[in-house]
Amino acid sequence: MHPELLAETVRPHYDFIVCGGGTAGCVIARRLAEDPEASVLLIEAGGSDRVPAVIDSTLWMSNIGGERDWGYKAQPGPSLNGRTPVLPMGKVLGGGSSINGSIWARGHRHDYDDWAEAAGDPGWGYEAVLGIYRRIEDWQGPPDAHRRGTGGLLTVQQPQDPIPLVPALMQAASAIGIPAVDDINGAAMEGEGGCGLANVLVQDGNQRVSMAATYIHPFLGRPNLDVLLCAEVTRITFDGRRASGIEFVRRGQRHRVRAGREVVVSLGAINTPKLLMLSGIGDDAQLRRHGIATRQHLPGVGRNFQDHILLAGCCWEYVTPEPPRNNAAEFVFYAKSDAALRTPDLMPVLEETPFASEVIAQRYDVPKGAASAWTLAPGLARPDSRGEVLLASADPFAAPLIHANFLAEPSDMKAMVRCVELCREIGNSAVCEPFRRREVFPGDLKGRALEDFIRNAAGTYFHQSGTARMGRGDDAVVDGALRVYGTEGLRVADASIMPSIATGNTMAPTVVIAERAAELLRAAHR
Template sequence: MAHTSPVTVDREIVTDAIRPAYDFIVCGGGTSGSVVARRLSDNPEASVLLLEAGGSDRVPSVVDCTLWMSNIGSERDWGYHAQPSSSLNGRTPPLPMGKVLGGGSSINASVWARGHRNDFDFWAEESGDPGWSYASVLDIYRRVEDWTGPADPRRGTGGPLRVALPENPVPLASALVEAASGRGIPAVADLNADPMESDGGCGCPNLLVGRGNARVSVAATYLHPVMGRPNLDIVLCAEVTRLELSGSRATGVEFIQRGHTRSVRAREEVVLSLGAINTPKLLMLSGIGDQAELAALGIPGVVHLPGVGKNLQDHILLAGCIWEYQVPEAPRNNAAEFAFFTKSDPPLPGPDLMPVLDELPLASEVLATQYDVPSGADSAWTLAPGLARPASRGSVRLTSANPLAAPQIDANFLSAGVDVKALEYCVGLCREIGNSPEVKPFVKREVMPGPLSGDRLEAFVRNAAGSYFHETCTAKMGRDEMSVVDSSLRVYGVEGLRIADGSIMPRVTSGNTMAPCVVIGERAADLIASGHSGR
């Protein structure tokens, strides 16, 4: 039964006195974990514990979507950085990840991007399960969406997530749509419709944004209404440090809360929803991973899964192509009200480029010192080139057996030459659109990069490149020796353990990853429930 009484500030912290055992323990209260915990608790006979390392999501920088960038580097961010990389001229880009109830859905730009048909059909092929196909995933999207935009049989209404187009976007957005469509990228009313089944399109993104710039996070929609359920305990500031195993079966977890180490048992299953960095980290700390690497750190081996922590993928964002406003304009909605998808090479099976408008000057730490970048969020705007289908692959490894030590993250951005070439093309396309006659009324001057070619253009790309905040794929679903979970998200070789977060993606989806992570959470809950249907 849903909780209908008012939820007070920090209401979820009251469950410090946890029970010794639960049927299901969900580790991580981010996008996928919030969904799994809610859906499992829909069964009143199942007891569910949700452990989240961060704190409450009821803070102004979370509630107000226009302030989302202020969460990066705050206590609501894990603060991870990639290792120095020669492919980025020695830079160590930040890799933001949400450390707050709701995870990334509480600190991101609120963009709802479903992913391309080819992405999910690839997942189905890799896993051998048609339940991950585009046709099947559409059914999940219809179930969870409350779409307020143009009617389309591919869209859903009445679901828990209000998905809308931005209200009264900045005038620049419509000018960019006109400019992009005039250069062969069709303008569409819904970027989650035809562009996700074709070669691309341009327009305003779908947003999880309510009235008055209010964030519609997954925590607010899935968890807040049910926080009074007697079968659901939500514990904050609880960092999971180790799986408890009996032989090859997961029987519970160990976690640290406010300086105290605690443990709790799982009668049925443990679900890891810690994200693409912390999920493989916990597996390796618990002896699940490449046994040679773990032995070198003195960690007793349990199951040899060499794919744990490998295959790291992230969309690459360039910060960026910047223009100074002719007349200053304050950001609106999520401060990112235009995007487009297109191909850098016509034979590609789907769009590989995903630039986005950032309604503020967005420059990397290197380029900010090389160019005269205006200060103030309303002084300039950025059309940031983005790569949707990176060929580069990275990894996550442990640095020690200390669960509180940060892992070593080799992002390897731009290690594949094809990624550099695609982004060089994207820079040229963004500059063509930003300097077009349609956009000229909004431009006082082009701040950067200006006309570059050859080595100078490559240097710009490598100095501008960083994370799109979409770390994924480090515990991939599949059937080869580098796969970590099967099509039902069960960890190979370990009973009672599943993974439900972006780390299970065999390949990152085309577009922001929040929406696919909701799908992963919904499908995980369905699979778990079907496996325990006798309860």
């Protein structure tokens, strides 16, 4: 443990307590601490991010399933043939931004306009969000003064010197009506989509640009910011309806800290609803089942679970082995499964390795070695299926029950079938022939056989969201200012507030949520 990252002594009282030192929590704590008069505690269950597997962005896959991952799995269900897909989630300072594939996907215009409509607040709309992106980005790619920012905190660029397969994939996608674009986060995300290089948060070669490294490290040592690692929040405390602080456990010892102004929960779409429920905020019947006194009946807590589905396949063996470069996921496309749709709903990504689920790996002759094969992994950007997160017990250290319900809606299966067809058409094109010895899987499957393959190959894009929905109505959890309904001094700010999941990897929209939350907090307490 690096001592500069660790507040060994915690004060009994802070103005603001930010629960969760992940993508959102790091941003919020930094922005609040920019006011030297405000005292801020950032509390994180994981450890230091100053380790090679985090700092070197090319090593990101080594973190999945290890000590920097919460290790959650979905409950078995018929829609995935009883499988229990892993649901990786960062347990380290920086959260997902410290262990993910570094992809910066800003989302589609319609995502934010839909959020604004749900919240009844134009501050969440696309034009307002563009202002946040312009302010925080230091974009190294093709200039676009309206959409892209330069000089901000976050270095965003395109992968340098991608593998030779990537230009061939762009050519093949363009030939079937998915045009190659200079910037996949530019005008393409205001319209029909396109294909191109993923934007990545890296600098100085392959050094990861995480929210911990960017927002928190430069502020360590400031007298008004304490960062406490390896400390798990177990409950929010209240004085009447007002959140008064938190209880947490560190090294087996229980502690309590008070918040003079607000508690902000940024634990991610699995642990945020878990903490709210442990604190008596949730569906009354669920809480009573575990002997938890209801403080506020909010049936939406834990519901509306959404995640992008990522399929482990379509895979081709290389003619000549090609080691992965950059983040090993340099190519992406956005397209519609049905031309009548308003927004692109497909988001496949290139995995520059053989990539198979546990079932598919048993059923197919998958090449060995990271450089032996490449996978164009079908992805679903706008799933209709919804799941939920439930408490397993009142024990704060028990993993929650996550019913992901992937592919439960027939419309999602229909979209994934179309996505597999598109990926196979691109991968089997003449222009990609120099890069393929054989198609490893799925081959020319149809009907029920293809649907069965999809159920056996489907997993997560690591983009859990939606379980503390922003909006109005009975199942909303927070309002447009991210305040938890029925309480005072308590907000949620992370991907769990998304009314509908963003089109694309969720790190960038989560940073936007956090930046907006910090603006709202500072305005409320100036």
